[in-house]
Amino acid sequence: MTNVQAAVTIMIMAACTVATRALPFVLFGGGKRTPRIVLYLGRTLPYAIIGMLIVYCLRGVRPLTWPHALPELIGLAVTATTYLTSKRTLPAVLGGTIAYMAALRIIV
């Protein structure tokens, strides 16, 4: 990706982010009622999209060949156990990433 393409990609992200934040005020600012399907999607999409993003992050993993996704499994396990015991985001992200980076160097 060239620098111009990167800048355009970022501007698209900026424009679409503003769109999601401003749309309710633009559409329903005059006291009109919000369609139920919009409320429903606004409520359920965040859950679905996070699930999708996990798959997106792991899209390049090849579980059928060596090392059979072992570094990823170790990283995910460390992240999950750290988060579930400490209930804090940052130690979990940091611990999981370090575990993954270490596993990558030891196993592969």
Added chain:
Amino acid sequence: MTSSKRASIQANIRAALPATVPVLTSYVPLGAAFGVLLASQGYGAGWAAFMSVAVFAGSMQFAGVGLLTSPFDPVSAALLTLMINARHLFYGLAMLERWRDRDSTKPYRVFALTDESFSLYIAHPDPPDGVEPRAFEFWIALLNQCYWVAGSVAGAVIGTAMQSNPRFDPAGIDFSMTALFLVIFLDQWRGGKGRSAALVGLGSALLCLLAFGESWFLIAAMVMIVGVLALLRPAISKRDSERNGESCDA
């Protein structure tokens, strides 16, 4: 600037600053993690500042690093942003009544309506005495964005410095993105709400990845998620309302 105007700005900042401390402690390290990740892909402090000023959306910026390292694809970038940030529609809807004003700070407040700022607005419905509510919210949003920009620039500087050290090998550092999304997923799962939607997202993405391969599955997965959620709407709405003891689809 007149001295009375300056005094009122100082009073507003003094009121907003303590309220934003919890966001300060989460935005600076998380922003730094984003900056390190971005720098590991060859985008330095200038890019980190540009993204954090123009986009200002945490999980979207992490996903954006993935977009910047893939072939140029504006359609996927737009769709992914719209879908990751769809939850912001809900925040806007929740703020509609409170923000009926036409104040000059309103465009910025809407632009900067992040999860964290929204949660502070809910936590502080009334500002301290003598502080105008919309000015109070404006400074909360602006301080929050300053923390986020500062964190990401610092992270990018650190990341770039680490890269110029020949002994530093960043392979695998992008796992921080995966770990962050897993934490958000677990947090939502523990909350008990939206589990069926979470499974729809995981399942659709996995199916589309197997069917279309890693370069093409994202758009297919996003279309499938909206379709399946729309199809399952009666069941999911019913389950939600039973769990909450009220109809939230009204």
